[in-house]
Amino acid sequence: MRTVDPAKHAARRRHILDAAAEVFAAKGFEAATVAEICRAASVGSGTLFHYFPDKAAIFRAIFQEDAERLSAELTALDTADAAAAFWAVVDLMARDVRDPAAGGLVIALLGRLPQDAELAGVLVAADEAALSRLTECVTRLQKDGLADPDLPAAHAARWVGSIIDGLYLRCGDEGFDAELELRTLRTVLTRFLFR
Template identity: 50%
Template sequence: MARRTDPLLHARRREQIVAGAAHAFAEKGYDGATVKDICRKSGLGSGTIFHYFADKRAILHGMLEVDRDVTIADLRAIEDDDALIAFWQVIDRLTEDLRDPLAGPLTFMLLGQLRTDPVVGELLGAVDAVAHGRLADLITRLQTEGRADPDWKPAHAATWAQSISDGLYLRSGDEDFDASFELVRLRTVLTRTFLLPPG
């Protein structure tokens, strides 16, 4: 008789592994981190890890899949009764990881992987596509309501909003990076750029 898998335990174990991998990759980079490092950071043995993932590359993909699924679900769950509030909630969701000390090292690790692993680009691109669609729709509504600069094409404005927000991740590893300060400045820049009412 086949052994039944507890879906909650299965999900928790995968989360434990990808959380440990995130710490290992942030500390040593993708190439420098070993499965042994991931075992140490996750508190699990290699047998358990290989039960869930075939290899280190699969663990990286699993880490990005978890992030993709959670972020997309969060973006789709944002209520858009008030387009301005929803716009800022999307921006806040896209930048919330900036407060995590792992953000900088993981950003640079992923940039390195983009050159060699197309799956990384696909997984990151899936989040970007959903975020872009949400932002473009909200900017269209704000323009229609007279609450945003009507001279921007909404899709172009959404690309700029994402580019400015994403740019902070490139600085998040700097020694003097202060996420709270930078996120306040981000709101100021986006408000002035798109002629939004303060929010």
């Protein structure tokens, strides 16, 4: 019996997902084909279907892996310094706006969500994990006298999340400058929240 090297298996799976993300970003979910994903990943359809049962599973896995990575990174954050922890959460939530494929993936995602409840569940769980961590940070900032105490922490966290979501909705726009927008994000959040 042939044994499977877990590291090679994971690397091949990751390679397929990276290639598929590029195809979905360029074509959208509906227009992207399994054949195009196979070509982009340089794998045959048999190999692809060994890893994923169908195109929807591939698309979902892209976001599932991102959600799992975000959750692990949120859990591992050093929260000794409330302000540093807050900005670390913001940076984690906003980091993918730098990815040139992000704009196309967001459009594909918005089109796919109504048909895929499992995908919606993945996104809701990731959002709740990030907002929970943000709420903890805002609460600590308020206790330390660094943030506006009149803002309910969970409400403020939701506003922060909504502002970051807005960046993702714009990141595919022509002329979008991720570094400029991320600096502006910090300015807006500082003025909104900090004292």
